[in-house]
Amino acid sequence: MNLHYYPRENDKKERWITLLSILLILAVIAMLIFLNWTRIQLSIKGYNKEERAFLLTLDKEELADYLNYDNAIDFSRWDSLENNRHYYNYELLSDTELKDKEIVDYIDTYYENYHEWFVAHGYQPKQIQMLLHRYTIKELAFLKEHTLTWKQIAPYIEINGCIIQDLPQYLQTKKEPQEAIMEISYPNIISQNKTSRIYYLENPEHPVLLIKNGFQVSTDYVPKNLVEVAIPNAPDNTNNKMRKDAAEALENMYQDALKKDLHLAVNSAYRSAKEQKIIYDQMFAIYDSVTASGLVSPPGFSEHQLGLSVDLTSQSVIDEEIPVFGYTKEYEWVSKHAHEYGFILRYPLNKTHITGASNEPWHFRFVGVEVATEIYEKGITLEEYTQQHGFDYPVSLKS
Template structure:
């Protein structure tokens, strides 16, 4: 029985082995070749679709693109994926500009598709070739197109300005390409690109130049924000970090609050002055828009418009609304006034000390004598503005006013034009 079982096993093994030997590998190879050819053909005839797929185009976008002719498809494939490809196909037949449409639209998202197409067609047909001939690179042209219109480009070409000539002015916030000739004229005198752009674009920074347009400041919390007629605060603006400095307050003062950073700097100055025998007192600090309007209206009733404007700032144009300015007095001045004597903080020993040392604590004398042509406000030897120690040091070292600091350093508020 064992022998028979063994024989049956041997017979089965031999049968299985012979079957394995009869597998037709040549047929399998032929089938493999045929399958490979079929797959190759499918890939070949759908290569463009695969390339579009790998770039990230959806199936519907692929269909839109593949409906174009071969050269147009190749043009699209030569660029990165265009998110708005369907818009460009539906709007323009200038496939060679599709990538330009996409780039321009990414910069100017507020424009409608048709406006993008007509603008790019105009610029790249009529101006880009000439700019290239003038030495502008592709990157430089796109740098221009962040702000430049077709008329701006025409101006540059008419003047034959190279990119190296205009580039320093383009670094200044608020530049206008069509003012380039004026910038260059100012630069010839001042040798400062910031000054050239800002005094041209916003001449009222110097108050003897009348403000014909007003702007609302969008970043009022910036401690370097220039606030004056032309650059004004919204009537709703109230600093969020107002505190009461730990400093004596004049008997008739009901607005001693300041922004925290300015209050701490004032406390530091007060303590040093007190150690030298000078007793500083807050006479006025934060004033709301409504409070400033009330003050201005009172001056307007008592004086003519020109006089009132020189004595008190317009509502929204007062630094007191920032919470960064303070009108100082002293114990000695208050005592003299109580006796009926004429006393001005700027003439006191305390006032002289503060004027000399305020910059070390981040404050500047904001409205010095005989500077109203620049500041727009008459002499106020008691009014000090906090700008931070770094800016105050630079203003002190250069004998500047805040307006001059802003002009030379290129510091301009984030503003919105009032319509």
């Protein structure tokens, strides 16, 4: 019996040991999987060992972005290179308008030709990232070519409207950065100062946006919240919409004028770039180009496309009792009170050299009560206001 007993006891013991060992091994495996889960996910997505090692150095949020991609980003072209920041910069630029291939070309060119120079000239990683995100290779090349250090450019590049190519001139003026930028890069805010430059305004929603010849919004831009203005219309007007904020202000102005027995009406408010083009072409067919360009803006350059401007008229003009709006009691009242509702007389008679537009007593622009009041009280134009305050929105040179 004993002979049978001991082996059986041993058998049982052995089975326990085996079971425990298996459990232990499974636990170790589970632990390893747990500890390396991110690494495993990355490798399932197709990142190789070196790429994984780099990605794991990123902070949580950056890493999460990589984990959210369906597949690995194709970094094959960068395999032979040693600089891991390529990967990071790819991520950085993937929210720009650049296509994948353009991003890869851009980053390649940067590391081949410029990276060392920037590092040697005091640019920190954060600053380099910002430059890469914001500027073209041509602009980076310009910084290098002109040996501009971070310390030199920093006060300027944070100001809206700073143009890289103008940096050496800003530095020469020794003026306050904003003043230097306005003077050097935007002399043609004042229309009599001609340049061939065209500037692009990428935030057409901004209520104080300076749009005029040379300062353009996308011809595709259509304001949100366009509403029909609830005041009378000139008989043949089909453009009686404005942005809601401007429409409400105009309705209030209309009602208050009515209390004084003054009868305002809308001649033309929002116009799409397409409608603007039709008017533009008509004017050029009738007048010589100098006259025509003083009378009407090209598509993309007109205030009417913003939904913030209105050409006013009055019942007396509609009834042909008075020939033009500028001679009416309504004009007299509006020119003194429009600012209380947020409107400015945009193209005054004595400012045509600044605005570049001929006297337009009917054209009013909504900019909000605060700005309108300042412009009215100082007797200035939107151009001069912009010169004094700088751009409160991004402006870039159109390439």
